[in-house]
Amino acid sequence: MLKNGKRIEKLKGPAVKGINNLKYKVFIFILLFSSLVLAQENQYQIIFSESGKREEILSEKIDGKEYILIDNLQKIFFLGKNLQLTSKKIDLSYKDKKVSFFINSNEVRIGSQIRQLSLPVREAQKKYFLPLEVINKILPELLTKEINYKKSDKTFIVSDKKAGLRSKDVFTTIEPKTTIDRKNDNKKKSLVLPSNKPAIYTVVLDPGHGGIDPGAIGPTGLKEKNVVLEIALKAKKLLTNNLGINVVLTRERDEFIPLRKRAAIANNAKADLFISIHVNASRRQYANGIEVYFLSAAMDDDSRAVAAFENEVVKYEKKDKKASDIEFTLWDIVQTEHIQTSRVLASILGEQLKKNLSMRNRGVKAAPFLVLEGANTPSILVEMGFITNKQEESNMKKESVLAGYAQQVFNGVLAFKSKYDAQGGKK
């Protein structure tokens, strides 16, 4: 805003004196008008933290208040709709649940409960609009989900309702995670208090590629995207069932998720560990084996010193603004804090693979992986063999082999957790 103001001031100066007064006026008018148009386009994001799915929804202004077209809500949340125009009632349903809205009324009925919205439901040209607040005030009841609204990011985050099992958690109590909170000085309020939240509570697994991006393809046509999804789903099951760990997958289906969004999903889920699962490929058929990667910088220290200095500046500039959890943040700020831990995690998983799988071990390596950079948590990438190798490809078709790979991911997390717990929760 300030920048815009300055700009207009500058333009006004010569405009008053100049002969082309009109030209400037028109220009300023266009500038103002375009900013007005832009400001009106109110786009909100809806993120499903479990699946990593993202949707965008546009709000519309009615009498200066923000409303959402019912049809858009329906599509995003898969809601049923029933219009009873005689009684001005609109029912939205999800599974066996139902809420009723009334046109031009603030009243909402959920079962036998009656709630009040701060704005009435509106009708315009046979279209029906609900106030924006419905998303985080009414939908959670209908969907039995938690929906948090982040005003600064215009984002709604949909997550599974935390079951009341937390108190039963068998994990040790830990101190607040100071490493993460240092970054969000302005978020002191959200400091995790000593509680029975386990040290490694949320693990984000990232099955590589997906959708239009098949990843590497084996000699008989087996696709990387399908293999890694299978491994991730199996590992999720193991971690959830045996350790009670909250596992979030960056994708649960065959869909395309951009690389940078994957780390954002991990940050959003407040991941304690991030593991990206891939299978390798080579031009030569006989290349084989497993390797684990953690992040290293693309540039050497000299070049990085410059970049780091620039980031320092960015950090101060950003201090007053609310740091957005879903934004990609420069990894110099975020992942560097975790590189040592990531290295430990990588070598722990590497050891597990070496010990338990009779495959060639290519070791633990570091490289500038895009998917790891933005993650604000210890993060690694594992390559579970070569899909281009005939033998390893045919193994990847076997359920039992994939279950074995998933078991290794589980073992790695378990071994890391034990080490972490033994150190009194210090990563």
Next chain:
Amino acid sequence: MAKKSGGFNFIFFGLIIILMIGAGIYFLKYLPKRSKNAAKPVYSETAPKIKESDEKMKISLYFSSPDDEHLVVESREIYRTSSRIDQVKQAVIALIEGSNKDLDPIIPEGTVLKEVFLDKNGTAYVDFSIELIKNHPGGSSGEIMTVYGIVNTLCANFSEIKNVQILVEGKEIETISGHLDTRYPFSMKNI
């Protein structure tokens, strides 16, 4: 005019014909390759002037070991052209052509070098055709070989090059096959 000095006219005519044939060959040979890149010819000279001098120089090319695990150096001779950029181009073209021994290529088949340029901070920009992405076999290992094969070859042989930024069709790319972050320049690394 033609009648006044026939001999001169004959030579003049001959020269024009030779020039036209030359230009024709030139356009046929080089234009199709360069036309896609016409938007931003940062480097004004055309294809590498490979035989500007007979003097040669030895460079080290970094190819992939057969298991895609390490980079292996192979020695190659290129022409010591007066233009440094032309030397760099020869090096990249040699990488594209592949190993004379049994080392694995690091650049996918069909990839064409479109442009090389250097900025004053020692970053070399190497612009490839889309085949660098399209024909890439995928996998982290292969991508690491591709990136560091190019980066190490340029950094090791040309002291003024500190970093290398890979471009495709004149643009920065996020990644080649979905693993490495290629939005920024890379410096040399032992692989």
